[in-house]
Amino acid sequence: MTEPEVDYAMLLSEVSEDELVASLCEDRFYFFFLEFWETIEAVELVPNWHIEYLCDQLQQVYEAWAAKRAQPDVLINVPPGTSKSTTVTQLFPAWLWLKHAGIRILSSSHTAPLATSHAVKSRLCLKSPKFQRLFPGRLDFQDDQDGKTDYRNTALGQRFSTSTGTGGAMGNHADFILIDDPLNPQGGASENGRRAAEDHLKTLATRKTDKARSVTVLVMQRIHELDPAGLWLASGRRLRHICLPGELTKDAQTGELGKQVRPAELVARYTDGLLDTSRLGREVLEGLKTTLGSYGYAGQVQQLPSPDEGGILKKTWFRTISVEAFQALAGPRGAVWLFDADTAYTADQKNDPSALVASCYLGQTLYVRYAGEMWLELPDLKKRLPELLAAHSYSRQSKLYVEPKASGKSVVQELRAISQLNVVEAPSPTGSKLERVHGVSPFIEAGRVVLLDGAWNEAFVTQCAGFPTAAHDDMLDCLCQAIARYNLKPRRRSALSEVIT
Template sequence: MNENVSTITSFSSSDLDAAEARLCRLEFFEFVKSFWDVIIKEEPEYNWHIPYLCEELQKLSVPIVARQKKLYDIIINIPPGTTKTTIVTIMYPAWIWTQDPTLRIITNSYSKELSIEHATKSKDIITSDKYKRLFPEVALRRDKAGKASYENTSTGARYVTSSGSAITGKHAHLIINDDPQNPQQAESEAERKTANDHTKTLSSRKVHKEKTPVVTIMQRLHEDDVTGYLLKKKSESIKHICLPAELSDRVLPVELKDHYVDGKLDPSRLGDSALEEAKIDLGSRGYAGQFEQTPGSDEGNIIKKEWFTKIPRSEFDYLRDSQPIIFFGDTAFTDRKENDPSGFLGSCRIGNKIYITHATKIRKKFPDLIRFLPDYLKVNGYTDRSSLRIEPKANGLSVIDQLQESTDLNVTETPSPTDSKSTRLYAISPTIECGRVVLVEGDWNEEFIEEVAGFPVKVHDEYVDILTYAVDYHEGNVEEDQTDILNAFGR
């Protein structure tokens, strides 16, 4: 009797394993639930976005396994603390081997240590007793079972890399780019370029360009971060999933707005108190990127949009009387759209206020720029008491020399800055906050405010440079004053 019961119990356990294995193979979300406690001991909370992401990744896997043309690449922008790495970078590679153990996968993150940690947790799942029992066809090779990379006995492999590292000689059926840059790296133009260039390199590591999808998952950190870079390069072949912590027009696809509860993505883990704490810890700019999925706070970063006041041009003309307009320039001789433009700004001090009278950006080659400037300045208030002060970097000195030789403009250089742009903008921020920088109304106002308030997460910052020069000049924070300049020009 006991022997029969034992036999039945053993048989029943085998049946249960077979049923669980079938269910896990059929649905990635069931796999996540089944193997959650292998790597995470806390009780799971499966907010709606978790099964949604699992379903999207499962759809992506079908043509991968069939070796057919990929559906698309995927970008997922989602806040920290939403189980995104567990699903995408740890669980997904382990699950996809249950579909086809011959698949090769490359995973990337901003640091080597983090990439190895993700791969190790995947390996913990694959080497667990439960996984071996449910999927005995997937077994790691003992001679190729390292931490950073490992292979299975069916020719499948997992390779890891990190932004800026080389990954030569390896090609994959699936590439996962998980947090290719951290918030500190996103502040640096050089680090952003490294992450974007590495993303380009990852794209060259495909078994087949049309069949290997790339999954990029990250928070938004800068207008020109990896997400921004990819959307500019090939947005038509990307499915963009954007899930900010709070309901907004940035939710993509738009139908996912219906899943938000009380305006929150995940009211349990990212409720009011958690989000308020994040705002305090990260500040408005950090919160905007990591939780709102927008590169920069809507209100502004170092400079707030509301700090700028405006007056009609007619009111400015009445106040100005004969006060000279002083112009500032940040030049670049190119007409190519992908390069930095030249920026110019007119300014005037009346009493204790500095008025920005006009600002523009243009992309012109050197001869065209020299021809453009005299007319532009005169149309915008230049007189013989005005001057044009140009930043002496790169081609600035050449522009100054040519204008002095071929025109009657009063042209000189601004003092070369010794501090960073951020430091200089912070230094003039009290002047702007107190309402002492006033914009004369014009169609340039919106672009100007967006760029200055968006710094340092905007791609371009010409207006930031010339605004800091203008405020420093009018507040007497430069060595020369206007009288000295006019004497130098023989006025």
């Protein structure tokens, strides 16, 4: 028996335009975004593929929640001016209530006024004449719970807003936690600011209604290696990670195009290497490079904590030489290696590590044969240092220079007591770290720091080039200490010819 033919034209004729639009908006968040943009934004919308992609990803997150499936949290790294807030923290919450009015939403930003503004725009959308016309009677607000930062509907759905540095989230639980820029660019340079953002996210993580089903969406630009996004990525936790830099560039070391794009297949969606040719065209990007500076552009536009090629110190300034070539330069008498240590007490990898650099001077060039860092308690550190020195050609003429901070003084005293190492308390550093790095940058730029080829090279160069937004700078501290010591007195020019790879 054949099924009767359906007259779609007649069906469509019986459906009003508003009913059709309402159905499309309810079925797909991206259509809702396109239709309701005008309820909260006065400027004309210029759609781009990344907006559709983000909307579809967020819809998948909702659908997993609705199906009661466990799912990972979401990390979104996109440049400013790409409608990230409009998408994630303004229109997405409104669509969530359209789909399920009982959803509880907790939203946050780095300042209270910004968090309030996002919440108000969501409410503006839901109360707009357009929403009321397309979805009559679908959503009513509670008269006595209709504030700017905390409002509820009659289906017991709630939208509560908070901000970094406040404890206002306590006592509230949510099905969706939306965090939009928990750290501003200025706060990213401050350890206190980063700690405040980290603590805030830890508090919000305890506010999930269902630990497996509830979802946190963190959307932000990269500011520092230890910003909230960096901590999430370093934790090894399972994430839905979307990273969209403003333009595709080649990795300084591997030459890979668009290495930071996530998922990687989205590289193919870029046009002429640009994420959004309308919002972030070449001319706009060039202006941002000037306005934001190299670090600001790397973090906010390219989603890199520091410029890929390096900031104050460039990766290309560090040359390498093979061990065999160095041995030929040093001659039969070899080299006397000196060691610089920046010591710490703790084995906790959330804190700064101890670091060690082995170097020697030939002519006017500083050669580095090893640089590494370790997280060890003081007793283990005292055992490990002599082993490392022995492994890297410590001799009777060698010296171990230890930075004289609190743990450094203890290390000097105890190593002198328990070993025959020539341990020296290094001169106290002068000026800030930033001043010291600027002070050694001409020396390094001139190619006077050469690394013996080794597995440690990449981590060392990455840390140096990432300063001051790298997670740690202890190996760089040791390098600065070595250069400062070697530059205390003038040296004779070397007749050695250097063959550098």
